[in-house]
Amino acid sequence: MKVLVLASGQGSNFEALLRYARSYQTAYQIIGLVCDQPEAGALSIAKAHRVPVTLCVKDKDETKASYNQRLTRAIQDFAPELVVLAGFMRILGPDTVDAFKQRIINIHPSLLPAYPGLNAPEQALRGGASLTGCTVHIVDAQIDHGPVLAQSAVAIQPSDTPQLLHARIQTAEHQLFPSIVEKIARGEIKLDR
Numbered sequence: 001m002k003v004l005v006l007a008s009g010q011g012s013n014f015e016a017l018l019r020y021a022r023s024y025q026t027a028y029q030i031i032g033l034v035c036d037q038p039e040a041g042a043l044s045i046a047k048a049h050r051v052p053v054t055l056c057v058k059d060k061d062e063t064k065a066s067y068n069q070r071l072t073r074a075i076q077d078f079a080p081e082l083v084v085l086a087g088f089m090r091i092l093g094p095d096t097v098d099a100f101k102q103r104i105i106n107i108h109p110s111l112l113p114a115y116p117g118l119n120a121p122e123q124a125l126r127g128g129a130s131l132t133g134c135t136v137h138i139v140d141a142q143i144d145h146g147p148v149l150a151q152s153a154v155a156i157q158p159s160d161t162p163q164l165l166h167a168r169i170q171t172a173e174h175q176l177f178p179s180i181v182e183k184i185a186r187g188e189i190k191l192d193r
């Protein structure tokens with residue numbers, strides 16, 4: 001299965017997907033990275049692993065609609081069978097979601113539907129939760145919403161800061177995400193629902 005990753009940040013999930021594909025005989029293959037941040041760590045990871053990159057940065061004066069069109073085209077150019085959001089910090093427009101209906105998945109650092117949106121680990125700490133984790137879900141038109149495919153729980157420690165907690169959640173993400181992408185590629189998890 002041809003998998004395209006979209007990322008904006010340090011790219012640790014992107015790297016986990018690449019490493020997993022290199023270590024095992026996976027049914028998925030990372031065919032490219034689309035990134036919207038010229039300084040993102042994900043770009044160096046792509047370079048180190050020789051993964052083709054499209055940088056799709058929003059121009060200052062560009063409308064959302066125009067950017068979304070460019071983004072959709074950038075994704076289409078890779079002809080992916082699965083689009084994986086791994087810390088992509090933009091909300092996909094409805095046209096983008098429609099163009100790849102049931103073929104976009106996301107990872108979020110909470111047990112959705114709890115704590116959608118930004119700073120999920122901090123939200124969990126503020127909310128006094130004793131358990132949080134990460135969720136892999138199908139992307140629909142709403143933020144951090146859509147059918148849940150898998151979750152992994154992480155216990156919150158009294159000494160946790162948002163950074164410490166997020167780091168432990170990310171360790172869980174790096175195990176969960178590649179295994180779920182692999183199950184999708186093998187047809188063990190169906191996205192058409």
Ligand code: GRF
Nearest residue numbers: 009010011012013087108109
């Ligand atoms: C992850 O925690 C993911 O859940 C969230 O953004 C973060 C991306 O981290 N959507 P990285 O860039 O993969 O290290």
